[in-house]
Amino acid sequence: MGMTMVEKVFARKSGQKKVSPGDLVTVEVDTVVMIDNSFNPSRWREIRKVRDPRKVVVVLDHRVPAPTIHAATAQRNGRKFVERFGIERIHDVGYDQGISHQVVFDHAYGLPGTVLVCSDSHTCSAGVLNCLARGVGEPDVLYAAIMGETWFRVGETIRYELHGRLSPAVTAKDAFLQIAGRYGDHASQNVEYGGPGLAGLTLSARKTLTTMSAELSAEFAVCDPDEVLLDYLRTRTDAPFEPVVPDADAQYRDVRRVDLGLLEPLVAYPDTVVENSRPVGDAAGTRIDQAFIGSCANGTLEDLEIAARVLSGQRVAAGVRLIITPGSQQIYREALRNGTLAVLSDAGAIVTPSTCGACGGGHLGVLGPDETCITASTRNFKGRMGDPSARIFMGSPATVAASAVRGTISDPREFLQ
Amino acid sequence: MKFSARVWKFPDNINTDLIMPSACFHLAAEEQVRFVFQANRPGWIDEVRPGDILLGGRNFGMGSSRPAARSLKNLGLSCLIAHSINGLFFRNCVNFAFPAMECPDVHDAFQEGQHAEVDFDRSVVRNLDTGVELQGRPMPPKLMDLVRAGGIYPLLERNGYIAPSKSVNPVG
Numbered sequence: 001m002g003m004t005m006v007e008k009v010f011a012r013k014s015g016q017k018k019v020s021p022g023d024l025v026t027v028e029v030d031t032v033v034m035i036d037n038s039f040n041p042s043r044w045r046e047i048r049k050v051r052d053p054r055k056v057v058v059v060l061d062h063r064v065p066a067p068t069i070h071a072a073t074a075q076r077n078g079r080k081f082v083e084r085f086g087i088e089r090i091h092d093v094g095y096d097q098g099i100s101h102q103v104v105f106d107h108a109y110g111l112p113g114t115v116l117v118c119s120d121s122h123t124c125s126a127g128v129l130n131c132l133a134r135g136v137g138e139p140d141v142l143y144a145a146i147m148g149e150t151w152f153r154v155g156e157t158i159r160y161e162l163h164g165r166l167s168p169a170v171t172a173k174d175a176f177l178q179i180a181g182r183y184g185d186h187a188s189q190n191v192e193y194g195g196p197g198l199a200g201l202t203l204s205a206r207k208t209l210t211t212m213s214a215e216l217s218a219e220f221a222v223c224d225p226d227e228v229l230l231d232y233l234r235t236r237t238d239a240p241f242e243p244v245v246p247d248a249d250a251q252y253r254d255v256r257r258v259d260l261g262l263l264e265p266l267v268a269y270p271d272t273v274v275e276n277s278r279p280v281g282d283a284a285g286t287r288i289d290q291a292f293i294g295s296c297a298n299g300t301l302e303d304l305e306i307a308a309r310v311l312s313g314q315r316v317a318a319g320v321r322l323i324i325t326p327g328s329q330q331i332y333r334e335a336l337r338n339g340t341l342a343v344l345s346d347a348g349a350i351v352t353p354s355t356c357g358a359c360g361g362g363h364l365g366v367l368g369p370d371e372t373c374i375t376a377s378t379r380n381f382k383g384r385m386g387d388p389s390a391r392i393f394m395g396s397p398a399t400v401a402a403s404a405v406r407g408t409i410s411d412p413r414e415f416l417q
Numbered sequence: 418m419k420f421s422a423r424v425w426k427f428p429d430n431i432n433t434d435l436i437m438p439s440a441c442f443h444l445a446a447e448e449q450v451r452f453v454f455q456a457n458r459p460g461w462i463d464e465v466r467p468g469d470i471l472l473g474g475r476n477f478g479m480g481s482s483r484p485a486a487r488s489l490k491n492l493g494l495s496c497l498i499a500h501s502i503n504g505l506f507f508r509n510c511v512n513f514a515f516p517a518m519e520c521p522d523v524h525d526a527f528q529e530g531q532h533a534e535v536d537f538d539r540s541v542v543r544n545l546d547t548g549v550e551l552q553g554r555p556m557p558p559k560l561m562d563l564v565r566a567g568g569i570y571p572l573l574e575r576n577g578y579i580a581p582s583k584s585v586n587p588v589g
Contacts, residue, residue: 024557042445043484045570046580070443119482121505135482135505139512139569146578151559153504185430185476187501188519217479217503272430274476360481361439381434381480388438388456 002247004157005222006190009113009132009244023154029055029144031109033118035100036060038141039077041070050085051148057089057109058082059100062356064093067363098328098354101125101296104133105207106330108236112225112243117144122296122378124218127193127210128203129233130225130243135214155219156253157190158183159246162197164261169416171306172205173298173376173396175258176212177266181277186216189253192246194224197260203232204300211297215273215378265412267374268394271382280399283409288372291322291404292385293397294352295359295377299327303376303397304335308343310401310415316348317407322400323365325352349404361385367392374409376400418516418537418565420495421545424472425465426529427458431473433480433506437488446484450492465492470533473499474524478506490515496535498542498553500524511560514568518542520553537561 003011003019010019013027032055050056058078066072075093082090089109091097098106101122110116110126116133117123119141126133136150144150160179166172191213193206201209206223213221223229225243233241265280293299293307304326316322324344326332332354335341341351358365359377367373367386373393375385380392395403398412405415434456441452454461471489477499478485486509489497496516500523510517518535520542527533532545540555556564566572573579 024559026559037482040442042443045573045582047578048580049578068443121481137482137505137509137512138484139573140508142573142579143569146573153507153557155504185479185501185503187476187479187503215479217476219504272432274430274479379434379480381432383438383440383456384434 001251002249004190004250004252005192005244005246006132006157006220007154008247009115010152010154013115019154021154021156024151025154026149026151027115028149029117030114031055031057031116032141032145033057033059033100033104033116033123034078034141034145035118035120036062036064036071036074036078038119038138039074039081041073041077043138044077045142047081047142047146050145053085053087055148056087056145058087059091059103060093060097061099062360063362064097064355065353095329098330099296099299099356101211102299102327102331105129106328108233111237111239111241113241117141117150121214122211124213124221125207125211125296127213127221128207128223130223130229132220132222134220155188155190157192158186159192159194159252159255161195161255161257162193162201162260163195163257164197164259165200166260166263169398169412170263170265171396171398172201172208174263174266175260176209177268177277178263179258180216180268180274181266183256184275186218189218191216191218191221192224193221197258198224199226199228200260202302203228204302207300208297212378265396265399267399267409268380270380270391270393273380273394280395280409280411283393284411286372286393286409287407288320288374288403288409290365290367290371290373291320291400292358292365292373292375292377293400294325294327294357296327297378298376298397299325299331299354301331301334304331304340304344307397307401308340310398310412311347311349311405312343314347314405316404320404320407322349322404323352323358324349325357325364326354328354358385374400374403419534420468420470421534422468422470422495422532423530424470424527424533426472426524426527427474429474430476430479433478433483433485436485437483446487446491449488453488453492462492465494467493468495470495470535471497472524472527473497475500476503477501478503484509484513486510486515487513498523498533498535511563512569514564516564518553518556520551523551526551
């Protein structure tokens with residue numbers, strides 16, 4: 001009997017011929033990504049040994065530039081750690097900073113067939129690179145950095161076979177909301193994305209799917225490798241790697257078909273992501289105070305560009321704040337150079353430096369009591385972005401931009417055809 | 418490892434932001450417990466007693482990597498049982514030595530306030546009021562050992578890999 005992608009990498013990394021759901025494996029970790037939260041002063045412990053500093057990447061992302069002394073102290077702890085162990089891959093505030101998962105993508109740190117961990121739940125983002133990446137706890141990250149290995153419970157796998165192409169104004173975010181709405185959580189299960197429709201999705205769009213898979217409670221989320229991915233990686237790295245594909249007779253818990261061409265813009269209603277999606281028309285007319293586009297899920301150049309297409313020649317409605325946070329400073333510069341930032345700014349959007357920012361309610365766009373927000377980010381949990389009484393709807397960057405123009409939740413197809 | 422106590426019942430999809438909202442990130446671990454379920458069940462932390470058992474439904478602990486499991490441990494709860502548990506949350510339960518067991522249909526087997534006996538060695542949950550017994554998903558022995566040893570921080574500390582704890586908080 002064959003193996004899924006996750007099972008094959010686990011087998012390879014743990015020195016076994018066969019790995020099956022229910023097993024507990026101990027595997028070598030290829031890449032450990034540490035973020036500013038890893039150095040939070042209220043729980044930071046000085047590390048005295050690192051197994052291999054070349055395997056460690058440090059990215060300051062959650063609260064940068066520091067909005068508080070607490071955040072500044074975390075970042076200072078991080079810089080001291082980097083200095084002590086000679087970590088070369090450090091992404092500090094400045095030229096090559098960004099949200100860690102975007103940085104991992106931009107620099108191809110998560111190579112196909114390798115294992116990557118980070119103490120942020122959206123680490124499964126790097127599954128777009130055919131990498132086994134997952135969010136772990138802060139103690140796990142210390143353990144992996146110190147010992148060079150970690151454990152995983154092997155879960156069953158659900159495979160999504162994508163078909164067709166997305167319609168204009170419909171994005172990978174809507175495809176995700178379709179899956180989350182229809183199938184709910186995937187706790188203890190891995191997710192694979194493949195099928196003929198994958199080729200029609202850009203890597204940025206695929207990354208939205210893998211990143212948002214954290215919201216399915218998926219263990220790992222991995223895309224099949226293809227020429228688009230391999231061409232991208234060849235421009236980013238000289239390091240050797242071995243892509244993984246599922247065996248033809250791999251055992252899945254379920255194989256589900258998603259017809260991309262049949263999808264329409266969706267929104268998740270407030271307080272929870274799964275089992276909470278509805279057509280955007282159901283929420284149309286809901287007045288908003290804030291609109292946000294950003295995060296590791298929707299801060300790509302494509303996300304900014306589709307927002308700019310909606311906002312071109314328009315103005316954000318009176319009484320609405322549109323906050324846009326590029327996923328990395330590299331994306332910020334690309335959007336600056338190709339004119340996207342000018343369009344966004346002319347429309348009245350506020351463009352911030354790259355950070356997790358408003359997505360986690362940390363800074364740069366915290367919601368007040370009873371406010372309503374529509375967000376193209378990762379989560380809409382109660383209290384996630386600020387006061388617990390605030391309502392957070394979630395949609396695609398196009399839906400968020402359209403809503404910012406109208407001042408009420410709106411269908412992006414009114415702007416993009 | 419076996420616990421016997423009353424259960425507090427929570428619905429499906431309890432997320433980490435409800436257990437540990439970002440507003441308390443800068444506080445010491447001992448103070449963070451005041452924020453547990455403040456948004457969805459205000460006042461609950463004043464009712465819960467040391468040793469009580471938390472009962473969840475599907476997908477308990479979905480969300481972020483933050484050490485939310487530590488707050489449940491610091492509240493004095495003895496363990497978590499749920500129909501299913503988010504994998505990252507489960508890792509943090511192990512990391513912070515808070516015993517947690519997935520047990521299909523356990524949510525429907527209890528009324529709030531009934532008493533449970535949770536046996537981690539046999540992976541069995543028993544409703545002491547009704548006698549109903551359910552088989553849970555076994556915790557791998559290696560992870561049970563980690564929980565018994567107090568989680569990851571004491572392990573790394575003992576080997577001199579991290580600085581000793583300065584905090585009075587017993588689980589780091």
